Amino acid sequence: MVASTSLSEQHAVVIGGSMAGLLAARVLLNHFGRVTVLERDRIPDQPRPRSGVPQSHHVHILLTQGQRILEQLFPGLEAELEAAGAPQVNWTYDLRWFSIWGWSYQTSSDLNTHPCSRILLEWLIHRRLEQYDHLKFLTSTQAIGLVMNAQNTIVTGVQIQTEQGLDTLKADLVVDASGRNSALPKWLTQLGYAAPTQTMINSFLGYSSRWYQIPEGWEAPWKVMLIHTKPPDHRRSAVLYPVEENRWVVTLAGVGHDYPPIDETDFLHFAQSLRSHEIYNAIQQAQPLSPIYSYRRTDNCWQHYEDLQRFPGHLVAIGDAVCAFNPVYAQGMTVAALGAQTLDQCLSLMVQKQKTSLQGFPSKFHKQLAKMLAVPWLLATSEDLRWCTTVGSTTNWQTRLMHQYLDLVVRASLSRSYVSQTFWEVMHMVKPPKVLFDPRIFLPALGLG
Numbered sequence: 001m002v003a004s005t006s007l008s009e010q011h012a013v014v015i016g017g018s019m020a021g022l023l024a025a026r027v028l029l030n031h032f033g034r035v036t037v038l039e040r041d042r043i044p045d046q047p048r049p050r051s052g053v054p055q056s057h058h059v060h061i062l063l064t065q066g067q068r069i070l071e072q073l074f075p076g077l078e079a080e081l082e083a084a085g086a087p088q089v090n091w092t093y094d095l096r097w098f099s100i101w102g103w104s105y106q107t108s109s110d111l112n113t114h115p116c117s118r119i120l121l122e123w124l125i126h127r128r129l130e131q132y133d134h135l136k137f138l139t140s141t142q143a144i145g146l147v148m149n150a151q152n153t154i155v156t157g158v159q160i161q162t163e164q165g166l167d168t169l170k171a172d173l174v175v176d177a178s179g180r181n182s183a184l185p186k187w188l189t190q191l192g193y194a195a196p197t198q199t200m201i202n203s204f205l206g207y208s209s210r211w212y213q214i215p216e217g218w219e220a221p222w223k224v225m226l227i228h229t230k231p232p233d234h235r236r237s238a239v240l241y242p243v244e245e246n247r248w249v250v251t252l253a254g255v256g257h258d259y260p261p262i263d264e265t266d267f268l269h270f271a272q273s274l275r276s277h278e279i280y281n282a283i284q285q286a287q288p289l290s291p292i293y294s295y296r297r298t299d300n301c302w303q304h305y306e307d308l309q310r311f312p313g314h315l316v317a318i319g320d321a322v323c324a325f326n327p328v329y330a331q332g333m334t335v336a337a338l339g340a341q342t343l344d345q346c347l348s349l350m351v352q353k354q355k356t357s358l359q360g361f362p363s364k365f366h367k368q369l370a371k372m373l374a375v376p377w378l379l380a381t382s383e384d385l386r387w388c389t390t391v392g393s394t395t396n397w398q399t400r401l402m403h404q405y406l407d408l409v410v411r412a413s414l415s416r417s418y419v420s421q422t423f424w425e426v427m428h429m430v431k432p433p434k435v436l437f438d439p440r441i442f443l444p445a446l447g448l449g
Helices: 019-028 064-073 077-083 118-129 184-190 264-272 278-284 332-352 361-384 397-413 417-427 433-437 439-445
Strands: 011-015 034-038 095-099 135-138 142-148 155-162 165-170 173-176 198-201 206-213 224-227 236-243 247-254 293-295 300-303 315-317
Touching (some): 011 019, 011 155, 019 064, 019 118, 019 332, 064 077, 064 332, 118 135, 142 165, 142 184, 206 264, 236 278, 264 278, 300 361, 315 361, 332 361, 361 397, 361 433, 397 433, 397 439, 433 439
Parallel strands (some): 011 034, 011 173, 034 135, 095 224
Antiparallel strands (some): 142 155, 206 247, 224 236, 236 247
């Protein structure tokens, strides 16, 4: 396949209609003349769960940074969420958090989002993307392999399985956004390339979720409730999360194989066993709307494409296909948004330099993506390493020192509004973790100011 002279004349193919795939497709529309998204499921005409998104039944928190990026990509999205009934939450005022030291300090900030179900958010984004004439969804379609040039150096398309049979789809750029089950490492070895090395850290956390109708006339000085673990003894946690249609999603979690049950009575007993009874008391008064759903694939897994010395041209990976996090830390959708933003920035830089060839682009993109992933990876894995049951890595003195310091920051945040706001700005990826070492944080944390 001969590359076109301009990206605006070229075709990009995205494997997977995950959140990462949808956001990648949106930024590719800024640069490519045609974009095609391959999706195994059929796209529902209303917000409904898809078999390809088993986690849609659980809490999905879009952090403030993620919502800000989505609003940039889809102006007016926040207004659509509000119109669909998604409540507004100020994360330093409306969140009631039972931390390792006790209840959080409530103060107003600009950390505002519209909590909603995963299926509503995906449906709204699908609807926006369908308005672009140069984007096409191929549903009930699965990528089964890559097509290469004669020299086996450049990806020129994708082999696909449709309801009609096998076919080949030509492409100038292929983006793998197929998630945790990505076949790309296998495809690379079949083509004579090395698979990426993999880092996996697993705390063996599992969770169970149930949906409830918020009781009529319900009043409380909070909208979101989070009850935290307390290492090394208290391994159980929970979140109560408001979404559209006046509903709560309640997710109970346990570390180290202490998995929450799916039986109704045991589910309530698990909620009652938490360090605080607040969530148990709330759902005792609420009407269940769903069965109890369970999920246990929560390992942190990083495929290190950035380290490969040899990699096919015109091919990149993004989202969980590169780095998947323990979902309990609520980073997934925001990291997907940051990954799409990184893809957009790398393509824009290439255009600015008046480069029309994608030669060398995969290596540059994967290295930039790895730099972005370093912070959320550190936040997730360092928390998982608090538990002796975690496998894949061990704590060293630096990790233990960081744990001790963060615990002191959390304690200071319970009584200092500036410390509280800065801490949550880091948790919502609005600011980098280094701001937690500012003297205005450092001194109160050590009891010196």
